[in-house]
C-alpha cells in the first residue's frame with residue numbers, strides 16, 4: 001500500500017447533547033420518601049434571590065430593607081438654638097435677679113426661627129428669641145417669657161439664669177459623619193423622620209416582591225356571590241395568602257380563582273409571569289383525580305413536587321416557571337395547610353427577596369396549659385393561643401383540633417405550637433416551642 005496514499009482517519013467529533021435544564025438535586029428523603037420541613041425550606045431558599053436594590057423616595061421606603069449605610073452630612077441641630085420662647089442674654093447679667101429684685105436689660109430686637117445674624121449681643125442687653133431661633137454670638141442663656149415681664153423696650157428679669165440654660169447645642173443629636181442607618185436594616189416610621197431630618201430624600205432599598213396569588217379548585221366560589229349547590233365553598237385561601245403576603249411587605253396581585261382545568265391553569269399562570277417575582281397557588285397538589293396543578297405545571301417550567309414530614313402541609317410543590325424562571329410555590333388546598341405552608345416556606349422566601357432578617361419566625365418557649373398530643377413522624381403545627389403573665393411567662397393553650405379544614409380556630413390562634421417528629425405528646429406544665437404569629441420582627 002503506497003505510504004502517502006493512505007488517507008488519515010478524521011477524528012470522530014462527538015457533539016454532546018445540551019443538557020436539559022433541571023432544578024438542583026432535591027434534599028434527601030426518609031424511608032417514606034418524605035423530606036424534613038427544614039430541608040424543603042432551605043431548598044426553596046437556595047433557589048430564590050434578593051431582588052436588586054433601587055433608589056426609592058424615603059416615604060415609599062417604609063418597611064423596606066435599606067441597602068446602603070447612611071452617613072449624615074450635617075450636624076443636628078445645625079446651629080446653637082433656643083429651646084424656649086424668651087430672651088437671649090448674657091447669663092452673668094442676670095445674676096441675683098429675683099421676683100422682688102428684678103434685673104432690667106435693654107431689648108435689642110427679636111430673632112424668629114429661620115432668622116440668621118452674625119451680630120453679637122452687647123453685654124447688658126437682651127434680645128427676644130423664639131423656640132428654634134439661632135442664639136446670637138455672645139449670648140449664653142435663654143430666659144423664658146414666664147420669668148420676665150415680657151417687655152419690648154426693656155425687660156425685667158425675675159430669676160437668675162444658669163450658663164447655657166435652654167440652649168440646644170449644635171451637633172448634640174447628630175454629628176456630620178455619624179452613621180444613621182446600616183445596610184440591611186428595615187426602614188421604620190422613625191427612620192423616615194430621621195432621614196428627612198438629615199436632608200436625605202431617597203435611599204437604596206430592595207423593592208416589595210410582586211406576589212401573584214391564585215386559588216385553584218372548581219368547587220370554589222368568590223366571596224359575595226351565591227353558592228349554587230351545597231358542595232361549593234368560598235375561596236378563602238387566596239384571600240388569606242394575599243393578606244399574609246401583604247403583611248410581610250409584598251405587593252400582592254390576588255388573581256382569584258381558576259377551575260380544575262389544565263388549559264385554564266396554564267393560561268392563568270402564563271398570563272401572570274410578566275408581573276410576578278413569585279407566584280403562589282393553592283390546591284391541586286395532592287393525589288386526587290382533579291389535582292391538576294401537579295399534572296400541568298411541569299409543562300411550563302422546572303418543577304418539584306414532594307411530601308414533607310409535617311402536618312398540616314404535607315404535599316408541596318415548587319417550580320421555576322417560564323423563560324425567566326419565576327419562582328412558584330404550590331401549596332396544598334386545605335386552608336390550614338395553606339397557611340402553615342405560608343409560614344414555613346413562603347414567608348421566608350418573601351423575606352429573602354426583600355433582604356429582611358430574620359428569615360424565620362423566632363421560636364420561643366411557652367408552658368403547655370394541658371396535655372398536647374402529636375402525630376409522631378411528622379413535625380406537627382397546632383394552633384395555639386398564647387397568653388403572657390405579668391412576669392413575662394408565656395402559656396399556651398391549643399385552639400381547635402388538628403384538622404386542616406378548621407379555619408375558625410386558625411383565626412382565633414395567635415401562635416403555632418411546634419412539635420418535632422420525635423414528639424408524641426407534651427405533658428401539661430412542660431415547655432413547648434411556639435412561633436408567635438402576631439409579633440412584628
Ligand SMILES: Nc1nc2c(c(=O)[nH]1)N[C@H]1C(S)=C(S)[C@@H](COP(=O)(O)OP(=O)(O)OC[C@H]3O[C@@H](n4cnc5c(N)ncnc54)[C@H](O)[C@@H]3O)O[C@H]1N2
Pocket residue numbers: 215216217219220233234235236237238282283284285286287288291312313314315331332333334335337404
Ligand atoms: N390519597 C390522598 N389524599 C390526600 C392526601 C394524600 O396524601 N393522599 N393528602 C391530603 C392532604 S395532607 C392535603 S393537605 C390535601 C391537599 O390537597 P390539594 O392540594 O390537592 O387540595 P385540594 O384537593 O384542591 O383541596 C383540599 C381541600 O381544601 C379545600 N380548598 C381548596 N382550595 C381552597 C380555597 N381556595 N379556599 C378554601 N378551601 C379550599 C378543598 O375544597 C378541599 O376540601 O390532600 C389530602 N388528600
Ligand code: MOO
Pocket residue numbers: 310311312313314315332334337338404
Ligand atoms: O398536610 Mo394536609 O396539609 O395534613 O392537611
